[in-house]
Amino acid sequence: MSYTELYSDLVNQPGALLPIFHRIQERLGYVPEAALPEIARHLNLSRAEVHGVMTFYHDFRSAPPGKTIVKICRAEACQAMGSEALVEHAEKCLGTHMHSTSEDGSVTLEPTYCLGNCALSPAVMINGDLKGRVTPARFDAMIAEVTGGAK
């Protein structure tokens, strides 16, 4: 399978590699290992360089994520309002840990370091939607809303 058609319009941009990774991840949810050699060929880079860039950035995933992606901010402002307790709560009620996906593939839990919502902390992002003042109870309600109460 070729991935080229996903990003062929970007290849001639200066500094195209990050935009290409973003495009592939936006479409597929992750950047498959198999896409790297052909990207290297298109950009005239070594496979090592492409692999190096892909693994340097926290955002890019090498495996498909769960259906719902939950990011919890662990930076200082959110810590000041109890984000560590929220992380514990989330791990328990989602049945998974930070940087992992629940066994049924429904939820991926990831840490993030600042969502820019520091006056309304703790902050969480669920499938790209920003949430503020997230108490454990509000967290449960939001998760039930996106997973249809499955969790």
Added chain:
Amino acid sequence: MTRIFVPRDSAALSVGADHVAAAITREAAQRGATIELVRNGSRGMLWLETLVEVETPSGRVAYGPVNPEDVPGLFEANFLNGAHHALSHGLTEHIPYLAKQERLTFARVGITDPLSLSDYLAHDGYKGLSNTLTMAPADVVQQVTDSGLRGRGGAAFPTGIKWKTVLGAQAAQKYIVCNADEGDSGTFADRMIMEDDPFVLIEGMTIAGVAVGATQGYIYLRSEYPYAFDILNQAIAIAEKAHYLGENIQGSGKTFHLEVRLGAGAYICGEETALLESLEGKRGIVRFKPPIPALKGLFGLPTIVNNTISFASVPIIMDKGGEFYKNYGMGRSRGTLPFQLAGNLKQGGLVEKAFGLTLRELVEDFGGGSASGRPIRAVQVGGPLGAYVPPEQFDTPLDYESYVGISAMVGHGGIVAFDDTVDMAKMARYAMEFCAIESCGKCTPCRVGSTRGVEVVDKIIANDNRAANIELLRSLCDTMLNGSLCAMGGMAPFPVLSALNHFPEDFGINKKELAA
């Protein structure tokens, strides 16, 4: 027809602004009331979000925090005429939090519809660019220099000097790069400018491009800000269509193209040379300086790299003059800074004030004390690489030099408050841990030092050879401070040492032992 304002800023959305807007539309339709719903930016009084405003003959009246279930009651109380309700705060402009501010960079934020170019123009937008287009490039740079504006990203380098260097550089292509990688915890001023008044950033970058002869600009935006990404792209398209971007800007013959590029979750890309590497499609590894980016920047060509707020402060300087801006502030810190009140505060939000006010004013008067009701014990100023300031130092004026004097930094103006339940040894450990997670790995003091730092703090907490390990931690911090390639490893010791020096009891030692 009554105009009602419901913010579209992502902080407001995070507590349900869209649901409030929908409830208002629904309720108005049911009651046959004709309203015009405007999705404005946020006023920055974030603890009042969702803050709904109603336009009345005497001004805009504020109601907040409004939840969807409050909406029928607001209609019942005749809020469409600005009538009293339990959630009413009277005229928005008279709310002390806002009335006491000096809004220059944020002059329009919360007032206008962020994507309405006509709103922008009606509120003094593009006056700065229009002046710029009639001036010689060197005179534009001189205005910026005269304003005393210093880099608002934290390093506080004089903006005019950077511009002058790029102006004087000879090259076929120059670049303008906006550092919108606002990764510091406790900061959201860049986000608010981009979401709530995107044209002011576009105008500031355009002025820079025209002034130094750069025809291409990039906004390097962190991927954690998807709303800002969307709004910036819409605003750029609107500006292009109205000939404020692209070729022959407003018939001047000048060209400036602008593009938004997304980061990918690497904190280090807020460091300007790592940012440039990332824009070039590489790993975000810090470069050696010299050469400075002003001479060899993006793709090896002369580049202005400025923070979002620095660029967004330029239009008012070019509109009202460098002198006007310079009249705010104290010492060598001129103009205003948008402080961001965050963490454990009752009234978190954005406060733009001239330099020289104190942390006590921000935390107590504006912030209203802690959200938890407990005493505030420590405030981290200037992001994860900034010092923890104890209450004894709350009266030091907030200007760049005074803060250096107490081994702290004003930085980007982020203020994160902690109450007395905070464990400062844990915060010191976190500072090292964060540095270990986010280090680019190029230099040893940062890459290895941060990991060793976590281990040493762990030993201190566990009372494993405590005195010797505290000495070791100090020595390690000294190595990182003096031996790191950039501010990441070079400043990570600030939160660590300030925690140790001001709160030794959390590390299991008392102040007397510390002095010994």
